[in-house]
Amino acid sequence: MDFDFSDDQEQLRDAVRKWVDKGYDFDRRRAIVAAGGFDRAAYGEMADLGLTGLYVSEEHGGMGMGPTEAMVTMEELGRGIVLEPLTQTLICSATLQTHAPAALQAAWLPRMAAGEAIVVLAQQERGARYQLNRCAALASESGGAWTVSGTKSVVAVGDQADAFVVPATVNGQIALFLVERNASGVSTQAYGTQDGSRAAEVVMKQAQAQLITLNGLAALEEAVDIGIACTCAEAVGVMDKTLAITVDYMNTRKQFGVNIASFQALRHRVADMKMQLELGRSMSYYASLKLHAPADERRRALARAKYQLGVSMRFIGQQAVQLHGGIAVTDEYIASHYFKKLTQLDMTFGDTLHQLGEVSARMQETAGVFA
C-alpha cells in the first residue's frame, strides 16, 4: 500500500505540466476552440512528449507505461483543460494491444504512438444512452472480409481521426472492429461540444472493417473502464485548478470592504469543495489502481469511482461559479471553461445517476477498498 509516485512518474508529471503551462495557455486554447476544437499540432506536441504512446509497448515504439502514468498525465492535461482527446488514444491503444490480432497491432500501434494516426472509440448510439450492451450497428462477413453498418454519435474528433474502434453486432453478440475514416461508406458530420472540443456523427454504410475481437462486450467494457479512469484523473486536474482559481479570486475580490475570502459561509463552502476534491482524488487513485483487477472487481470499482467524481465535479463546478459571482459566467474569464469541462466530463462514459445504478447492481455483502 503505497501512494507515492516514483521519480519517473514525477518527471512525467513535470514534463506534462510544463508543456501545459507554457505550451497550452488560455489564449492558445481559445484559438483552438475558435478554429473548431482540435489542433493536430498540439496533438503532435503531446506525441513528442511520448504521451500518445504511453500505453503502447516499447516493441511498438511506445513507452510501455501503465495506469499510474496515464493518471498522472491526464491530471495535468485536466489542469489545462486540454481539448485534444488523449483519453481516446489511451483507450484505443490499450484495446488494440490487448485484443487485436498481431498484424493489426503492427499496422496501427507504432503510428498511434508516434502521433501520426489518431484512433478513437466510436461506441455511442442514439438508442443506447450510456448502456454498452445495446448496439444497433451490424457487422457482417463475406469471404473473410468484414463490413460494418450503423451510426455512432458524439465521437471525439470524429472527422479528424484516422480510424475508429467500433462495436457492432454479429449474430446477436457485440464484436469490436477497426474502421478507417477514409474507408468507403464512412461519412462524418462534425461540430463543437459544450466544453469547446470537437466531435462528430459517424455514419457507416457497409464500411470495410477489420475485426479486433469477437468477444467485443468484455473488450468494450474494459475500454470504457480505461476511459473512466482517464476521465476521473482528468477531472481531478480540472477540479484542482478550479479550486485554485476560486481561492485566488476570493483572496482578491473585495465586497463590503473586505476580501470575500473572509466570509465564514463562503469559507465553509470552500472546505466542502476541498472535501469533494480529496474524495475525488482518492477515488481517481482507486480507479487507476483497479484497472488491472478481474473484470467484476474492476467494473465495480470503476463505477464507484466515476460516481464519486460525478458528485465531486458537480459540486466543485457549480460552487466555483457561485463563489465567483457574475465574472464566472462570462466567456472571457477562465473559470467558466473549467465549469463547462466538468459538466461535460460528468456526461462522459456514464453520468452520476447511471453509475449509481451500476454501483447498486454490483453491491456485495462486504464493502471497502479491498472488497
Added chain:
Amino acid sequence: MDFDFSDDQEQLRDAVRKWVDKGYDFDRRRAIVAAGGFDRAAYGEMADLGLTGLYVSEEHGGMGMGPTEAMVTMEELGRGIVLEPLTQTLICSATLQTHAPAALQAAWLPRMAAGEAIVVLAQQERGARYQLNRCAALASESGGAWTVSGTKSVVAVGDQADAFVVPATVNGQIALFLVERNASGVSTQAYGTQDGSRAAEVVMKQAQAQLITLNGLAALEEAVDIGIACTCAEAVGVMDKTLAITVDYMNTRKQFGVNIASFQALRHRVADMKMQLELGRSMSYYASLKLHAPADERRRALARAKYQLGVSMRFIGQQAVQLHGGIAVTDEYIASHYFKKLTQLDMTFGDTLHQLGEVSARMQETAGVFA
C-alpha cells in the same frame, strides 16, 4: 384563494395554545413519559376543549368542524409535543362518520366526542411496512357476526384505547372493522416509543368485530390521508417551536466571546431551516385543503405534502441539534425531545422515501397546486 384564518379558527388556536402552554408544560410531559407515555386526564382536558369531537357532527355531540380546524389544532399540539394521540381520534371519528353504519356511529361517535371512548387505527402489519394494500389479517362472517384474526403492530396507545379501526381481508378484499379492546380474543402488549409516547402490539384471535365498510382499502387510504394531514400540521408546530428554541439558544450561547448567532455559517443554516419550515407549512396547508378532493387528486397531494414535510423535519431536527451542540443531545434539555418527535413523525404514515415513490408513481403531464 385565501389563507387567512377565520376569527373562530383563531380563537380555537388561542384556546389550544393556552392549554398547551399552561396545562401541558415540559414537566408534566416528562411525568407522562415516565408514567408510560399516555395520560387519560390530559386526554380528557383535550376533550373538554372540544378537540376530540372536532370532526364529529353536532348531531353526535361534536363540533362539526373541518380540516382547517384540525390543522390549527394539530399545529398547536405539535408546538407542545403533546403525547396524547389526537390524530388517531380525528382519523377514526372521520372514518366512522363517513363509512360506518348509522348504528355504529350512534354507538361510538358521541362517546368519542366526549373523550369517553378512545378509538385508534390499527393498520400496521409486520409484512406490510408502509403499504396499505397488504393485509394479512383475516375477517370472516358467520350468521351476520364478524370476527377478525391477525396482529397489528405499533398501534398508538393500543393497550389504553377502547376500540380499534382494523383493516382485515375478506375474499381477497380489504374491509374495515371496529374491534373492541375488551372483546374476547384481543390481547395487547404495550411499550414506549422513540418520542416518549405509547404504543402496543394488538393480537386478535377470532375477535368479535363490527363491519364498518367492505370498501375498506379506499376508506383506509382516506383515513391515512387524514392522518397524514394531521401529521403534517403537527410537524409544522414541532418545527416552528424547534426553530424558535434554536434561535433563542443561539442568541444566548457565547463561544469565542460572542453569541453563536453571529457566525455567518450558522446564520445561513438558520436561513435554510426557515426555508424548510415555510415550505413545510405551505405543504401542510396544501394537505389539509386537499383532503376533500377526489381520491386520486387527494392521494397525489397528500403524498407530495408528506414528502416535503419529511424533508423539512429531517433537516430542521438534525440542524437544531447541531446548532445547539452537546446540550441538545441530553434528555434534560427540551430540544432533544423535539428532535425525537420529528424523527418519529417522519416514520408515521409513510416516510420520505415511501412518499417519494407515491409522488413518482402518480405524476402527470402537468404539475402545480391545481394540477
Added chain:
Amino acid sequence: MDLAFTPDELAFRDEIRTWVKANLPSDISQKVHAAMRLTREDMQRWAKILGKKGWLGWGWPTQFGGPGWTAVQKHLFEEECALAGAPRVVPFGPVMVAPVIMAFGNAEQQQRFLPGIASGEVWWSQGYSEPGSGSDLASLKTRAERVGDKYIVNGQKTWTTLGQYGEWIFCLVRTSTEGKPQTGISFLLIDMKSPGITVRPIKLLDGECEVNEVWFDNVEVPAENLVGEENKGWNYAKHLLAHERTNIADVNRAKRELERLKRIAKAEGVYDDMRFRDEIAKLEVDIVALEMLVLRVLSAEKSGKNSLDIAGLLKIKGSEIQQRYTELMMQAAGPFALPFIFEAMDAGWQGNFPGGVVANAPLAANYFNMRKTTIYGGSNEVQRNIVAQTVLG
C-alpha cells in the same frame, strides 16, 4: 381558508387566457416552449401587443393608465402568459423604472416617460451593478457631478441585461462621497444615445450576449432627469425591490418548464427510469411548495393580514428550481446534450442536428445560462443573510 380562486378570479383568468390565446403570436410561443433563441424583435413585438391592450404595465394603478389589478389578478395574468409560452416581459421599463417614476418622479417626468414604457415603444435598461460593486451595491463609484443644469456622468456599469438594445437607462450614480455609502447615491434617467456612452456586449458561457458593459465618459445629463431628490436614490431603488415580490420566484415559468422536462425525459427514454423519474418527482414537489408559498404571499397581500416577509425565500427557492430543471433537462439527454451548435438555437434551423433531436440544442446552453439566477438580483448568499436577519435578529 380556501385553496380555490374566487369565481371572480376564475372569470378574470379565463378572460386573460382567451385573450392571450388569441393574441400571442404562435411563432413566438413556439420558440418559448422550445427554449429557442428570441430576437429583440420577438420581445418587442409581444411587448407592443400587450402595450396596445394596456397590459404591458400590468402592475400599474389606473391613474397611470394601468389596469389597477389586485395582487392575485397580476399573478393570474403572469401565470397565463407564462403557461401560454409568452416571452418574459423585459422588466426594466414597466416593472422597474416605472414604479419609481410613479412614486418619486415629478408630473413632468411621469408624462414624459410613462407612455413610452406603457406602449412598449421605448426600451429601457438598468444601470446598477459595477465591476467592483456586485453584492455590495452601495459601494458603486460611477460619479455624477452637478455642473449648472446638467450632471456630468463618468464611470462604468456592468451586467446590463440586454443593454445593447437599450434606448434609455436608469442609473444609480454617486453624487456625494460624504456619510454612509448609501446616502450619496442618486437615481438618474439617461438617454443612451447621449455622446460619451459606449456599450460593449459581454459574451457569456452559453455563447450568448445577454449582458453588457456600459461606459460613461463625460456624459451630459439634463438635471431634470434626476428622479426625486439628490442623494436619495438608494431609497428609491429599495422601494423598487419591494415591487419584485412574488414574481421573483418565477413559479409560473417553472410549471411550464416542468412540463417540458417531462416531455424531454419521455423523448430520451428516461421518464420511466425510476432513478431519473424520482428526480423529476422531487422537483415537482419543490414547485408545488414554491407555488403554495407564492399563493400565501398573495393571500396575505389581499387581506392585509398575516403579512409574510419572505421575499428572500422566494428568490432562493425559485432560483434553485430554475437551475434544477435546466440541469435535469440536460441530464435527460445526457450524451446527446453535448453538441453545442450556436445556430441550432435559432427557430427553424434546418441543419441536421447531431446525435439527437433539435430540441436538445438549447439544453446545455440553458443549464449554463441559469447559473446566473443564484448570483444576480441579490445573490443567494445575500438573501440568506437577509432571511437570517429576520429570524435571528
Added chain:
Amino acid sequence: MDLAFTPDELAFRDEIRTWVKANLPSDISQKVHAAMRLTREDMQRWAKILGKKGWLGWGWPTQFGGPGWTAVQKHLFEEECALAGAPRVVPFGPVMVAPVIMAFGNAEQQQRFLPGIASGEVWWSQGYSEPGSGSDLASLKTRAERVGDKYIVNGQKTWTTLGQYGEWIFCLVRTSTEGKPQTGISFLLIDMKSPGITVRPIKLLDGECEVNEVWFDNVEVPAENLVGEENKGWNYAKHLLAHERTNIADVNRAKRELERLKRIAKAEGVYDDMRFRDEIAKLEVDIVALEMLVLRVLSAEKSGKNSLDIAGLLKIKGSEIQQRYTELMMQAAGPFALPFIFEAMDAGWQGNFPGGVVANAPLAANYFNMRKTTIYGGSNEVQRNIVAQTVLG
C-alpha cells in the same frame, strides 16, 4: 503506486486476525455486531486481554512497552479489531493521556502511570470541556491554584465520557488569567477518589448515561501531578490531537456497520427496493472514498513524502458516515424501529420484542446517539474553519 499491502503487512494482518479470533470473547463480539449495550465489565475485560498481550497501547513505541508498530500496522490492527466486533478501546488512557505523559511527563510520572494504562487496570477519563467551553475550549474556567506543593482545583467539567467509571482524570485547568486564554492552561492528572470530586451522569437522548458532569470543590492535587510546565497545557493538548489522525475517521467500524446495514435491509425487505438500495450504494461509495483517504494519509506517513494535512476532512466525512449508516438502519426498519425499550438493548433480553425482531431494538437509539459525532471532538463547523484556513489562508 500500489493499492495492495506488502507481503509483510499482509502477514502482520494475518497474525492479528488469528490472535483476535482466538482471544476476543464471543459474548462481547456478539454484542458489538448487534449494537447491543456494553457494560463496564465488557469493555474492561477486552482491554485487559489486549493489555496482557501488550497491545492495549498499540500505538506506543517500544521504549514504553508498546509494540512499536508502523502507522500501517496500527491501522491494520484497528481494522482487524473492528471487523471482528471488538469494542472500541476506551481511548482516554492508552490513546490520549499516555502519549502526553510519554512526550511531556517526567520519568517518575511515566513509571507511575503508564503501566496501569498499558494493562487496562486503571480507567482514565478526560476533563476538557466545560459548560461554557465547547468549541471555544480555550475559554475554560476551572481554576487550579498553586498552594505550597499542591494545586487546589475548583470548577466544573462536562461531557466527560464514561466518567462514571473513571479512576483518574486528566484535566486542562486554568493556572493563569494573564495573556491570551491559551497561555494560562495547565495539564493536570487527578485521582478521581480525591475528596471534593462529584460525578453526575447525564442522561442522553438515547436513554443512556454515556457522559458526565464532574465538579471540583477545593480538590487537592499534588503538584507532582502536573505534566510538563505550568501554563503550557494547551500545547500538550494540541500534541495529543495530532495523535488522533486516521483513527478519527473510524472507517473500519463503518465497514463493519455497512455490512450490518445490508443485513438489516435484507431482513426488513428493502434491500431490493431500488430507492433504499441506492442510499446504501451511495454510502458504500462514501466509505470506500473515506478508506482511500485514510490509506493516503497512512502512505504519506509511511514514506514521509506528500504529507497530507487533512485530519479535518477525516473527521467531517467519518462522522457524517457514522450518522448516515445509523439513520439508514433506522429507516430500513421504519415503523418497526419506533418501539423504544431500554432493556431490549441488553444482550440476551428475553422479552417479546414488539413489531419486529430484537435486532431492531438499538436502531433508533444508535441513530440518536450518533448525533454527537458531528458535535464532539471539535465540531464539524470548527473542522470546516480549519480546513478553510488551510485552503484559503
